[in-house]
Amino acid sequence: MANSLQSLKNRRFRISTQLYSGIGGAVALTVAASLVGWFSFNQVGEAQSDVNEGAIPEMAAAFEIAQYSGTLVVAAPRLTAAETPEIFEEIYVSIIEARESFDQQLAVLESSEGTDERSQRIRAHSDTLTANIEAIKDQGERMFELAVARENLREQIIDLRNHLERLVVSAIDDQYFYTATGYRDLGTPPAERSEHLSEEELERYRHLSELQADANIATELLVNAFTHSSAATIEPLRERFEAAASRIERNMAVLQDSPFHAELIPAFDELYTLGTGEESGFVLLQEELRLAENQRDLLAYNSNEAASLIAEVDSLVIAASNSAQEATDASANAIFTGRTLLLSISIVSIVGAILIAWLFVGRILLSRIQRLSDWMHRMAEGELELEVEIGGNDEVTDMAGALEVFRRHALEVQRLNLVEKLAEDLKTKNDELESVLDKLRKAQDQIVMQEKLAALGELTAGVAHEIRNPLNFVKNFSEASEELLEELHEVLNENDEQLSEDQQDLIQEITDDLNSNFERIKHHGERADRIVHDMLMLGRGEAKHQDTDINNLLDEHARLAYHSVRASDSDFQLDIKEDFDPDAGVLKVISQDLGRVFLNMVNNSCYAIDEKRREKAAAGVGIKDYMPTLWLTTRRKEDSVEIRIKDNGPGIPPDVMKKIFDPFFTTKPTDKGTGLGLAMSSDIIREHGGAIRVDTEVGEFTEMIIELPLTPAEETAEAAG
Template sequence: MTETTGPHPAEAENNTEAENNTEAESNTEAGQRPALHRRISTQLYAGIFGALALTIVAGVVSWISFTNISKSQNRVNEESVPELAGAFRLAELSNSLVAAAPRLTTASPSQFWTISEEVRTVRQEFKKNLELLDSENPEDVHVLGIKESARTLEINIATITSDMPHYYNLTRQIEVLQSQIPALHDQAAGIILPAIDDQLFFQVTGYRDLDSEPVDASTRTSGDELLLYRHLNALQADVAQVSELMGSALIASTAEFVEPLQESFESVEGRIRISLASVAASEQMVPELRSAVNELLALGRDDQSAFKVSVDRLEIIERQNELLAQNQVVAVELLDEVRALVEAARDGADQATENSAQTITTARILLVIISIIGIIGSGLISWLFVGRVLLRRIGRLSGRMRTLAGGDLEEEVEVSGRDEIAEMASALEVFRRHALEIQRLNLVEELAQELSSRNDELQSVLEELSQAQDQIVAREKLAALGEVTAGVAHEIRNPLNFINNFSAASAELLEEMNEIVEEFSDDLTGEQRDLLEEINQDLNDNLERIQSHGNRANRIVQDMLLMGRGGGDTQLTSINDLIHEHSLLAYHSARAQDPDFQVTLEEEFDPDMGQLEVVPQDLGRVFLNFVANAGYATNKKQKELIESGSSEANDYSPTIVLRTRRTDESAVLIVKDNGNGIPPEVAEKIFDPFFTTKPTNEGTGLGLALSNDIIREHGGTITVNTEPGEFTEMVVELPLTRSSS
């Protein structure tokens, strides 16, 4: 776009002053020095003064007519134009106040007073302009509407400004609590954990310390000692839970989320009091334990508790958001009132212009009737002065107004002379500059919005890059795990081969022994023969079991090698067999880690499922993860029921249901458990890399993330159906035909 250039405002002003000085010099030379010699009406009257008597009458009529025109013009200049300028200035200042409110809410403590002072200056100027507009039009309905919107805007800004110091204070309190809570938790844990270790050492060995004599087994395994050990463990878990509840309250996003956290805190506090009372009854009570725990609990009880401080801060944030939204609405209402005021002023100006036109027409008719004799002189005056000077300037001014209405704001309005037309041109130039400034402000806002959009895109790309980096790290860990697994599996295979080989050789030796026994069967009694046959049958049965379990162990080793290796080529695989084998592998793995682990595996396989083209190692890893997680959930729920002494513990049976179903378009594979389920806020994150609800030493948070990647590589999807406290169901849907990509 070609930029239209014009004279610099300073140059234009200098040119105008030069023209005015020239006019003043000409008037001085002509000897005309009336007080109102710059007025158009005065110039017309002076021109007609020397005419005939009829021309004098015509001049009087002209004087009256043009006086009315001057009054109309003055009304436009003195009322409509200032009213327009004041309204536009109010709109500009209201936009500044609305824009300053978010700056106040996001300012740092060091920046707040600087921004607050800027806002105070804008508010004072806004109030001054509003009072000026109100003094000129006290009863105007649009001015009253502007005052009401301005009052609401002022109250909102004042509320936000007064809330911010309290908000900063609450923020500092939250920072202090976020450092105190972990410190007090670590202090309490540093006392509880040694006490647990000492109690466990005493129950196992009977020694309270290395210098004392051991206590007999009946005393150290008594119910009181076991109950003390249990209370110490419960106290450790509850102290960790209250720390986590207070930490969650401090980072909560809404005040409604804090109330259930506080209720949970009060419940856990009751349990802690019970545990402390039980531990206090023992001689092994650590004196500093009660003090450390009470200090931690105090952070969640008094008026400056983590829950109260978090709720107060969130309420301030919500109130500020409501005020910011209300400011936007008030700004729109204020602009609407300003537009209505501008329209009213414009209508007044149009009416004044129409009256002026009517007055001019009437004056011309009277001048023609009265000034028949002096028509030539009057015609010359009208042609030379009115036509060539006034109307040409008015035409140029009117044309410039039309170009401004068409959107051309770059070219400056030409201002010449010091009469009413010059004042109109000056007012139009002020309007043009204000409109150009508003246009530039809109362009700045558009650029700011585009920059914000670019920043959001860059943030999204950064998050994707971070996820990719996490996946690379996870795959490197799995590769290292594969190497270790391969080495262990190789070492296990050697004794397995010996077991299988020697069991087969033993079976052959039994067959040879049977042949020898048959040769000497006549020398044996019936009882001896039956005894030998029974021993032979038992040995054969034992060898078959040895071979069966050896083969089974060999398959497990093979699966471990495949799992550790990862990836591989696609091949037709029986889905039912794959799920069966890996569910057993997960079960025995859990049994190896926890001998008390028990779960019932129920298989509801579709007999028509058949084979699918998949990567068996990868897909097996998925169901190994699913079954392992399901077993962990059911085992955890059973232990919690037992520890709580609930009557449901006897009725609860840990169960995992494995179900397959083949449809016309896909294969649906389901793993369902009757554990504690997954809370909604956790269910949204379970597929994020390194996200886990297990303790640090029991889970890495990679299993489900890798499982999700594997299913997507197979062209399928994973859906989680869960009911907290009831069940969790992992549903995998795979296409019957694998895509070539």
């Protein structure tokens, strides 16, 4: 019993006990405020019910009517201003929707008390506006139809005018030529002078001239009619057209026996129809201008009706606003009463809250929690040596004790983490050393391979120099032999009488064969000399841009690469398919560098194809089922030349594709590749202002695509400078 009393005595110092006491007081004040609020809200609800059920719907309907009446007022001008039938129809649909909404709101207003007379006046004005809008809509549709017909008629008149001009001018020229020369047709003999210079022919020429003038007048009258804006001005134009048409008919009657009558009469009949028919230009224009005048009258009438409608709607809105204001004032009085009572309770609550915050929260709770928070922040920053000490007998003291236990455990964990971090750092350094050591081994193997290639290059250069001497002898002696054959041919020509015809034919055949053989020797000798020259130039550091036949350069280096592979593997076979564009032509490039690019790419293709061939052979697939093939293609584009080197090898996997242009990256063994070929090729193409990309499918093919500009990069840079 004594322990229970002591526990209750100590519990009064606990934060929870003090908080429950404060919350209980707040609940009591809240209940009192709720009762006052319920009473106030009940009074406000009754006032708001009057507003919501009476004044607000009436005012909302009045405002909606004002809004939609504005739409009806501007509807007629909008319809007349529409430029296309689509816009016209869209405006009319929006007007119909506004009219339906207007009727709905007006029905709401008519159901309210005290608005019958005003609602009837508003409906009468709106019905009048709607009827006028329907009339304008019907006339507007007809106006669009007339506009289309007018445009078609205008084009028809212009075409007819041009056609008449050609026919009449041609007839006048033919008549004038006949009168002057007597020739009706160039293929017939001329008429007698008395016939082609007769009074009848001169009269015919005069009537044709008058016909031309009247035709021009008639077509001009039809064209000018489209520029008039008043129906009263159309009738004089019609009378002038009919006068011109009468003169045309008289002249056509005189020309009835002429050769031109049959050709001219259909065109003039069409002119009569366009000017005097039931759907002639004058008729269409008069109807269009009449409709325009009717629309102007309707717009003027609509303007008066719109003013009356707006005045009625404005008075309706004012009346609805006054009614809503009266209901709102009643609601405001009820709210003021409730607000006064709630304010009194709130003042009592605020004073109590201030006392609780100052005496309990500020002096007892927050200061100790702040000290505890400072210790926690210092621990978070790593200061774990400071002990936590807070006096008291409440929950804050318990938290301080728990924080002290946490501090001691954190010190132990910190020491363990330091040991683990040191071990992890040591493992990372060991992994880095292993990686660097592996890279050093690879670099050493590549350096050895490069030294071997350098020695092989020097040996190749020496051999190439030695080969050029016998090649020069072959070339020179073939040229000398050709000259000797020419001299022999001259001697035989001088003594051909001593030889029979069969002997001469035999000698001629032999000399032709020798000439052909010498030409082949000279051609292949020069080709071998170029290959040797390119091999020598591969080792030289500096070279200049020069005009180079791209097709020949690609062909020579592709075959050089192929024969190089054949020299090391006699079983290697390759079908080279060439598709060269003759328009690829000559480009200004560094032929030695570009030759290296072609050589590297064809070498890579040969290696890939040979690897796939060996895999197929190991699987029992013969040369008939898989033939190593290399496609060489050139195409001239608008401002560049495209070179494609495609093989049917194993393709390039995606993970390898990302690194093929990286220096020292290779999939070949160390003794077969250095990883510099494609990196060097990419640099060379970029220095030429071109681009290189790869298209591949694993297991099917690899295609290297090179684009070189028609204008060298250095010339483009100079022109830009």
